[in-house]
Amino acid sequence: MTTKELICVNCPMGCRVKVEMEGQTILSVSGYTCPRGKEYAEQECVRPMRILTSTVRILNGEHRVLPVITNADIPLDLMTEAMDVIRGITVEAPVEADQVLVHDLLHTGADVIASRSMRRAGH
Template sequence: MNKTDNQHSTMTCIVCPMGCHLDIEHTTKEGNYQVTGNQCPRGEQYAIEEITHPTRMLTTTVKLNHGNVTRLPVKTAQPVPKALLYQCMQQLNQLEVEAPVKQGQVLIKNLLNTGVDVIATRSA
């Protein structure tokens, strides 16, 4: 997000390669938003979600014991709330996984009560 005041925000859409410059106007007290500058409907949805409930996919590595490598790449199965990224990383930094592991295997179910699982992104 580039600019924010009480009623107006601007950002660049990252949903597709177009990179539309979005203007988001908070139009009413009920929480309605008017988005302009988007070339497709996905841009409007992205802007509203980014203003009201920003989320991010989390990718990292965790310690792997008894494997042919020492670190295992992992990711969240769905995006997690942006506000919880630091706490998610703290929990993942504590995780040690025993080999063998299969790609797609759930390593943590319901990370920080978000309803999102952490999965292995390769076999090891």
């Protein structure tokens, strides 16, 4: 049996979650304070998943770039490819918060959405 101690990255509490495993089978998970911590630890032992945040170019916006976020976790091992997709995007103001900018990013099931709304410059 192996024991892994993980730090949950879901929120700044950073709970220390302990996972006991036999080969690929998870025997027990302890130390989490919310259900997200348990899910995180189980997933982390199989394929680590993360939220990705970045910015995209925005035309005629109040700023030059618009912050974006995936609306679900994507595999950590796909971050580089995901960034290549995000770098290729240009949107035009106005944009509403949560507006979908990329559907089903790299077939992960997650969309890239706007983190905030942004008006046209000077409006």
